[in-house]
Amino acid sequence: MNPYRHFIGEIVAALQSMQAAGELPEKLDFSAITAEPPRDAAHGDIATNAAMVLSKAAGKKPRDIAEPLLARLKANPDVVDGAVAGPGFLNLKIADGFWRARLGDCLKAGIAYGDSSMGKGGKVNVEYVSANPTGPLHVAHARGAIVGDALSNLLHKAGYDVTKEYYINDAGAQVDKLGQSTYLRYREALGETIESIPEGLYPGEYLKDVGAAIAKRDGARWVAKPESDWLPEMRAFAIATLMAEIKADLETLGVHIDVYSSERALVESGAVDRAFEELTRQGLIYQGRLEPPKGQLPDDWEDREQTLFRATQFGDEVDRPLKKSDGSWTYFANDIAYHHDKYRRGFADMIDVWGADHGGYVNRMKAAVSAITAKQGELDVKLCQLVRVMRNGELVRMSKRAGTFVTLRDLLDEVGPDVVRFTMLTRKNDAPFDFDLVKATEQSRDNPVWYVQYGHARTRSVMRQATAAGIAIDGLDSAPLDRLSDAGELALIRMIAQWPRQVEAAAVAHEPHRIAFYLYDLAAAFHSHWNRGREEPGLRFVIEGDSDLTRARLALVQGIGFVIGSGLKVFGVTPVDEMR
Known part of the structure; x- marks a missing residue:
């Protein structure tokens, strides 16, 4: 149960009672009513804006709604007190027994606690990584992979039917350059001296192995052939x-993609033509000229009549060309076709996780999705800002093998997948991020990965100690939870009860980093309570001579362990049972 969503239902029921009594007009819209923890815990357990959002439509002052609403809510046995604050906010104090019952829910569900039906099985396509297959994944790709994967897991926990997808950009000029670069390494493997890699091609040494593999397989077969013969072979083999290699790195990172889609296959299937026909049918294609960009003109600017998509009708800044001067499709046309294909596969809800350099592409793609789906589809784009890899504050040198960047494999070999995944999620995706290799592995409160894992390990340590003392730890969901009365214990229970709300709120916002913040706060509260027990023996988890209190406190510890484990599962991180 999400207790806050539960109380929205209770608040709406009380408002409907007021309507039945003639105290409020009928046909009020209750959809904007919220129930959430107040900013100051001293104000109560739940704050609602109900009176504020209904005031105008009801023709009443907020307090004139809030006061009779509070009187009705106080009749609920779970509401022990309340107050109207400011212009009309309503703060409620909820009975301790209600919160203890939520701990009982957690104990029965285990790490499935927080699973929600909110998504109602709605289909969502989350596309992420989608790196050009022109080299190994680097740390910026890693961030996108982790954000996309955690978001997919989060949406699944919130009740959505999620498909994880990777779009292979295996068409166009970039993969032709890959093929040409591979051909140079192929000739090099046959003994030819390559003085330097021409500008525009890929200089990374990772292609030496690719060229050598072709040389071993085919010998000198391609040396005297024209480019039209060898380019398709070099390109296909390199891709x-x-x-x-990309799939192997993703598997090591714990990222398991459901669908790999090929741009080349999409184009060859006629999907771009179908999308173009659909836009034409809607009257959204025309021949025209674009105004030159403001400021300095780019080198490739041409003032010519073009085939344009009416993107401005859907919120974009300018209309967009769909064909190049040679008559071939633009990348944008291919991308429209790809998202049209997703929609045709049943995905009206689409989420794309892109790199920071695609920021200028967001509005046009959202406009295209709105158009190609007749406004039935929706695209959300999560931009991941750049990542700098540091060591004690110093920038880490670039990988020689990659040529220009630190690879994901380098990072995984240094600190391991769990550390990489959690650390990347401790910042919002659109904030720049410095990944310090030393800080990511240090054992201190300043390292969220260690601090949260230490919290989980402590819960397991308590259970081991209880078992060693001969205390049964099975069946804790039937422990007498009413024995938990200390303020610190009740505060921890309320934090546990917030987990379902955190899942739903983070899923709606498409923001998995919220889970990292919540897990850190829960771990901090647990560590603090642990330390209180060291100073006050009466607050320890195992109380000699009082088995009921001991089992109740062990139930609390187990609940904390379940929630941390549940959150780490969303992140794709393995909880540790013991710190080493």
């Missing part, structure tokens, strides 16, 4: 080799 297959690098995609295998």
Whole structure:
């Protein structure tokens, strides 16, 4: 149960009672009513804006709604007190027994606690990574992979039917350059001296292995052939080799993609033509000229008549070209077709996780999705800002093998997948991030990964100690939870009860980093309570001679362990039972 959503239902029921009594007009919209923890815990357990949002439609002052609403809510046995604050906010104090019952829910559900039906099985496509298969994944790709994967897990926990997708950009000029770069390494593997890699091609040494593999397989077969013969072979072999490496790195990171879609296959299937026909049918394609960009003109600017999509009708700044001067499709046309294909596969809700360099592409793509789906589809784009890899505040040197960047494999070999995943989620995706290799592995409160894992390990340590003392730890969901009366214990129970709300709120906002903040706060509260027990023996988890209180406190500890484990599962991180 999400207790805050539960109390929205109770508040709406009380408002409907006021309507039945003639105290409020009928046909009021209750959809904007919220129930959430107040900013100051001293004000109570739940704050609602009900009177504020209904005031105008009801033709009443907020306090004139809030006061009779409070009187009705106080009749609820779970509401022990309340007050109208400020212009009309309503703060409620909820009975301790209600919160203890939520701990009981947690104990029965285990790490499935927080699973929600909110999504009602709605289909969502989350596309992430989608790196050009022109080289190994680097740390910026890693951030996108982790954000996309955690968001997918979060949406699944919130009740959505999620498909994780990777779009292979295996068409266009970039993969042609990959093929040309591979051909140079192929000739090099056959003994030819390559003085330097021409500008525009890929200089990374990772292609040496690809070229050598082709040389071993085919010998000098391609040396005297024209480019039209060898380019498709070099391109296809390099893409297959690098995609295998990318998939292996993602698997090591714990990222398991459901669907790999090929841009080349999409184009060859006629999907771009179908999307173009659909936009034409809607009257959204025309021949025209674009105004030159403001400021300095780019080198490739051409003042010519073009095939344009009416993007401005859907919120974009300018209309967008769909064909190049040679008559071939633009990348944008291919991307429209790809999202049209997603929609045709049943995904009206789409989430794309992109790199920071795609920020200028967001509005046009949202406009395109709105158009190609006749406003039935929706696209949310999560931009991931750049990541700098540091060591004690110093920038880490770039990988020689990659040529220009630190690879994901380098990072995984240094600190391991769990540390990489959790650390990348401790910042909002659109904030720049410095990944310090030393701080990410230090054992201190300043390292959220260690601090949260230490919290989980402590819960397991308590259970081991209880078992060693001969105390049964099975069946704790039937422990007498009413024995938990200390303020610190009740505060921890309320934090546990917030977990379902955190899941739903983070899922609605598409913000998995909220889970990291919550887990850190829960771990901090647990560590603080642990320390109180060291100073006050009466607050310890195992109380000699009082088995009921001991089992109740062990139930609380187990609940904390379940919630931390549940959150780490969303992140794709394995909880540790013992710190080493």
